[in-house]
Amino acid sequence: MYITVVGGGNSTPIFAALAKDAGHNVAILTRRPNDWDAKDVGFVNEDAGYCDGAPEMRKAIDLVTDDPALCIPQSEMIFLAGIPIHHNPEVLKRIKPHMDMTKKVHVGSICAYGGFNWVAADALGPGEYSLFGTQLIPWCCGTKEYGKTGLVIGAKRLLRIATEGGQDADGVVPILCEILKMPFLTHTDFLASTLWPNNPSLHPPILYGLFADWDGVSAYDPATLPKLIYADMRTGSAKALVQMDQELCAIVAKLREHYPNNQHLKSDFSMYHCVNENYKEQITCKWDAVSSVLTNKAFAKHKIPYTQVEGGVVPTLKHKFFETDLPFGLCTFKDIACMLNLEVPLIDAMIRWNQKLIGKDYLTDSGRIDGKDACECVLPSAMGLTVDSLEFGNRKEKKLKSKA
Numbered sequence: 001m002y003i004t005v006v007g008g009g010n011s012t013p014i015f016a017a018l019a020k021d022a023g024h025n026v027a028i029l030t031r032r033p034n035d036w037d038a039k040d041v042g043f044v045n046e047d048a049g050y051c052d053g054a055p056e057m058r059k060a061i062d063l064v065t066d067d068p069a070l071c072i073p074q075s076e077m078i079f080l081a082g083i084p085i086h087h088n089p090e091v092l093k094r095i096k097p098h099m100d101m102t103k104k105v106h107v108g109s110i111c112a113y114g115g116f117n118w119v120a121a122d123a124l125g126p127g128e129y130s131l132f133g134t135q136l137i138p139w140c141c142g143t144k145e146y147g148k149t150g151l152v153i154g155a156k157r158l159l160r161i162a163t164e165g166g167q168d169a170d171g172v173v174p175i176l177c178e179i180l181k182m183p184f185l186t187h188t189d190f191l192a193s194t195l196w197p198n199n200p201s202l203h204p205p206i207l208y209g210l211f212a213d214w215d216g217v218s219a220y221d222p223a224t225l226p227k228l229i230y231a232d233m234r235t236g237s238a239k240a241l242v243q244m245d246q247e248l249c250a251i252v253a254k255l256r257e258h259y260p261n262n263q264h265l266k267s268d269f270s271m272y273h274c275v276n277e278n279y280k281e282q283i284t285c286k287w288d289a290v291s292s293v294l295t296n297k298a299f300a301k302h303k304i305p306y307t308q309v310e311g312g313v314v315p316t317l318k319h320k321f322f323e324t325d326l327p328f329g330l331c332t333f334k335d336i337a338c339m340l341n342l343e344v345p346l347i348d349a350m351i352r353w354n355q356k357l358i359g360k361d362y363l364t365d366s367g368r369i370d371g372k373d374a375c376e377c378v379l380p381s382a383m384g385l386t387v388d389s390l391e392f393g394n395r396k397e398k399k400l401k402s403k404a
Helices: 011-021 085-098 116-124 173-180 190-195 199-211 235-258 271-282 289-294 326-339 345-357 396-403
Strands: 002-007 025-029 041-045 056-059 063-065 077-082 106-109 130-134 139-145 149-155 160-163 186-188 306-309 312-315
Touching (some): 002 011, 011 025, 011 041, 011 077, 011 149, 077 085, 085 106, 085 116, 085 326, 106 116, 116 130, 116 190, 130 190, 160 190, 190 326, 199 235, 199 345, 235 271, 235 289, 235 326, 235 345, 271 289
Parallel strands (some): 002 025, 002 077, 025 063
Antiparallel strands (some): 306 312
16 A cells, blocks of 8 residues: 655654564655655664564665645555644644545544544545544554654553444455554544543643642643642542542543444443453553553653743643643543533633643633634534434435445
């Protein structure tokens, strides 16, 4: 296959090297092509349980470019893998003119949360393309050297792939099994993936537990703050994490009533179950959800970003923790909760807190996401969806083919 990896972030050199190792032609589409060397792309592997414990993989790929015309027309798989998901709409619109909409092309995202199928269908319009996404990022990862070397800290031990209809009608899962070196990949759909515990279920409650009373200006003494977002979790964060878990599970429970035949919604969506099934032996204390997050080796290196200011430090607001998890996570959950007439008080509180910090107006006194900046959010209601059409979204032609 000809595979284009879109973006230049942590996961890009990892997926690109793996795809090349699996025998595919590989291009990277990035804004910074001059910072890459196509002859030397790879990753360091710190997980002895992944890739047979090989400490490193390096490959020469076929192309690094910032011009979609050089790679998108011939691509049989387009994988958005190295960009924060709030950039997905604009990136998809940029590559659309270069796609042949009469050809089956696998178009996917490294994380299928945030209603990727709704967003992609809205940006790309009608076509024969096939949508997919990994339910969670395949690895907790980082960057050793930008444009050259990624870092695998801990790989998933179970991973679901979201497809339209949830049964992989277009056959992308076997391709990903070979590329990711994860023969255990299994199936899910996009609705389950959007609600599955992921970044918006973790980052906002942990940060809210720390900074709920912060005025957005005053400096903190760095000696009083945790450095690691998971491994240094404190009591307030733990309490918020547990309540967030309960509210998300309540949304799923309500949706099951509307979709009694959806097997993917019948899974256990609790944070405890999800973290432990994904990381297994990498977690050293499995007492509850909080201890499982705290002691997950794969989570151990992730930091809270701070900005130095006069008198100390403040949380860095120009970061995906505050700019992505809100409009592509919490606001999406709230919109679905409104469809279900379900109260979610912590989600409400976190939205109001976060939107004030970043100067946005999403949730208003109406109790709905209808503020002046609501157009920035992934809101199924704004895309014309109802509680009865959430499952498949607006891709009616693909829904008919899937059922056939």
